[in-house]
Amino acid sequence: MRIDWQTLALQTINVLILVAILARFLFRPVVAIMDERREAAAKLLADAETEKTKAVAAREAAETEAARIAASRDAVLREASEAANAQREAALAAAREEADQVRSSAETETRWARAAEESAASDRSARLAVDVARKLVARLPDQARIDGFVDGLAQALAALPEASRGGFGAGDAARLIAPRALTAAELQSTRDALAKALGRTVDFAVVVDPAVIAGLELETPHAVVRNSFREDLKRIAEELTRHDGKGL
């Protein structure tokens, strides 16, 4: 066995040429494309990281904005609640005041109505009493409706002031109002009683008025003397229907 030095040299050159060829056409392009892919992946990861950072920042900003909105909403709700409470209190106060006014008015009206009702009831009672008295008196005998009142008329006439009494029936004609026509005796007794009270005779005309009920009334143009149930009942009714607390 011997070594062929020429072959050894050629093979050495061949291997070196192969190293250069593979370095140029195999390893360099393959490594370049692998590096390019690695850089692309790194860029993608970097971009993804950047986007993630942006997304995180955006999310944090959104959370901050949401918190701010929530705080603002709470503040607005609190203010609205306070305003609503204030308005409600004001409305309640106004309503309470108005209710007080309405109640006061109602109480006043109720008082007025009660007073009016009491007055009406009192009037009705007075009228009822007068009607009852009128009906009771109407049952008296006709003689009693005149006789018992002559003296009273004379006394009332006598109780007049001197000036009034002096001019009574002096010039003008007097009228004697009676519930019925007087009998001659009744007429005479009446003349006598009047003459006695005035100290002179009095000329008068008899006028029948059933509304007098009982009693006599003497009228002149300047003076009137009444002694009758109509006048008494009228006065009683006036007294009963007075609402100033001074009535009967």
Added chain:
Amino acid sequence: MKSPLTLEPLFHLGPVAVTEPVVVSWAIIALLGIGSALATRRLAVLPSRGQALIELVVSTIDAQISGTMQTDPAPFRALIGSIFLFTLASNWSSLIPGVEPPTAHIETDAAMALIVFVATIAWGIRVRGLRGYLATYAEPTWVMIPLNVVEQFTRTFSLIIRLFGNVMSGVFIIGIILTLAGLLVPIPLMALDLLTGAVQAYIFAVLATVFIGAAVGERHSVSAEPKP
């Protein structure tokens, strides 16, 4: 049957005699070069199946270099990768009838071992500096200098003999059996030769990586400035 230990020139290029291993090597170089050029002509970021296979081969070579040398594989990729691919292609060329693998001749193995030998010294000096590289021969102590110098040659010689012996023996045995037994009998041995060829290519490349890595030193960057 020809003896694998002898070389007969096929033709002459002037004064230079061209033997069969040289011609086969040219064919292998042409095949690898043209194949590489065609395969890497349209590389894309999204790889095809073929591109993925090529990238797998390159990545595996890079991983092997990185795992052995603990440094960036880029400066050594072309040399180690080319030696591995050439050795593998040479070993498997025996499957072509009538073709003797170039690695079955000691000149081819010696050529690659010579390149590794020179590369080891060159990278050692480049990375460590001349003084630093020479100091590695005195490790762990100066007494070891003669042994380290002898080892530098013997390991290169063993690199040659290991590859040459394995491939040559395979070819020799297949030739003998083919002569004695017939056409189909050597097929199992040829299949075994495939495995042996791949293993020997791997061993040769790994040992070359180890030798260069030992000269460079662990964790030394080859791209660093040479030491004065």
